[in-house]
Amino acid sequence: MAADPQPKPLVDAGALWFVVSAVGSVAGGWLSRQAFRDSGGLTAAESVPLLAGLALILVAGFAAWKLAQAGVYSWLLPLAAINLLLLQPGRAGDVRSWRLEWGVMGLAWTLAAVLVFARLLRHSDELERRLHLEGAFYGLAFGLVASVVYALFETRLPELRGQWVAVALLLSWWAGYLVTARRYRWRA
Amino acid sequence: MKNRLRVLRAERDWSQADLAEALRVSRQTVNAIENERYDPSLPLAFAIARVFALRIENVFTPDAEPPPPTGEPPE
Numbered sequence: 001m002a003a004d005p006q007p008k009p010l011v012d013a014g015a016l017w018f019v020v021s022a023v024g025s026v027a028g029g030w031l032s033r034q035a036f037r038d039s040g041g042l043t044a045a046e047s048v049p050l051l052a053g054l055a056l057i058l059v060a061g062f063a064a065w066k067l068a069q070a071g072v073y074s075w076l077l078p079l080a081a082i083n084l085l086l087l088q089p090g091r092a093g094d095v096r097s098w099r100l101e102w103g104v105m106g107l108a109w110t111l112a113a114v115l116v117f118a119r120l121l122r123h124s125d126e127l128e129r130r131l132h133l134e135g136a137f138y139g140l141a142f143g144l145v146a147s148v149v150y151a152l153f154e155t156r157l158p159e160l161r162g163q164w165v166a167v168a169l170l171l172s173w174w175a176g177y178l179v180t181a182r183r184y185r186w187r188a
Numbered sequence: 189m190k191n192r193l194r195v196l197r198a199e200r201d202w203s204q205a206d207l208a209e210a211l212r213v214s215r216q217t218v219n220a221i222e223n224e225r226y227d228p229s230l231p232l233a234f235a236i237a238r239v240f241a242l243r244i245e246n247v248f249t250p251d252a253e254p255p256p257p258t259g260e261p262p263e
Contacts, residue, residue, distance in 0.1 A: 125213035126229050127220055184220045 014072030017063045022082050024060030028053045029086045073120050074181075077174035080113040081167045088163045110166060131180045138176025143169045190249045193222040196240050210239050 031053030035046045067075050087106040121129055146168060150160060197207055204222070208215040211232065220226035221236075228236065237244040 125217050126232060127217040127226055128214060184225045 014067050014070060014075040017066045017070070017072075018075040018079060021060045021063035021067065021079055024056045024063060025079075025083055025086060028056030028060055031056065068116060073116055074174060074177050076113055076116055077170050077177070080109045081170040081174075083109045084163050084167050084170070088161065106163065106166075113170065127184065131177060131184065134180040135175075135177030136173050138179065139169050139173030142172035142176075189224065189227045189251060191221065191224065192247055193218070193236070196242075196247065197222075200240075207239065211235055 031049040033053075035050035035053065064076065064079055067073070067079070084106050087109070117132065121132060124132070143165070147165075150157060154160075193207075197204070204215045204218045208218045211218070213232070217226070217228075221228050233244055233248055237247050240247060
């Protein structure tokens with residue numbers, strides 16, 4: 001009988017591109033912010049971190065594209081969550097245009113994650129579809145329970161931001177997918 | 189549900205990837221069915237039987253067979 005290759009461990013698939021993209025996003029965002037610490041015009045010295053930051057963000061985008069190209073879509077969920085945390089409009093400071101820009105970029109990430117998964121569900125086989133639907137259910141269930149628990153203690157808890165809710169839903173969706181995949185011994 | 193996928197594949201010298209390609213599913217799905225972690229849908233179960241040129245009951249059997257009938261069939 002033809003030998004069946006041993007399935008790769010779940011955490012290995014796409015992990016490299018995930019790390020590259022996550023580090024690129026975080027480091028690129030931090031370097032770009034350094035260039036705009038002062039409200040004055042951009043000096044030659046400040047343009048270096050800006051260019052380096054933009055280059056890292058491009059690398060992060062390339063790594064995310066590689067993840068989608070390799071079909072390991074599940075890694076896009078935590079990646080979207082990281083970028084949503086980075087792109088909270090509240091962190092952009094008081095400059096309205098930056099807040100708008102960060103908000104729109106966060107929305108773009110969220111829409112991309114949703115569109116990629118809609119495409120995945122249409123083209124995947126029945127077991128993979130089941131994994132993602134069960135994972136999404138766990139994410140939604142967590143969101144519902146967490147919302148009710150928050151409402152219970154909201155007078156004592158910090159004000160909830162929309163971005164946090166989106167991040168929690170994305171991460172619980174991803175965690176649900178991993179748990180379900182393990183149950184069926186699926187190796188992505 | 190029990191199945192004979194591994195044996196049937198071995199008889200034909202097919203890999204999981206070969207069977208997955210014939211069924212147009214992923215190799216991981218074949219792996220999950222073969223290890224009895226996942227029961228396929230009825231259309232996929234029929235497709236598997238067709239690929240092996242067998243009847244579906246020759247590929248899949250329920251975990252617990254129903255007891256044989258003892259009395260007269262119901263009216």
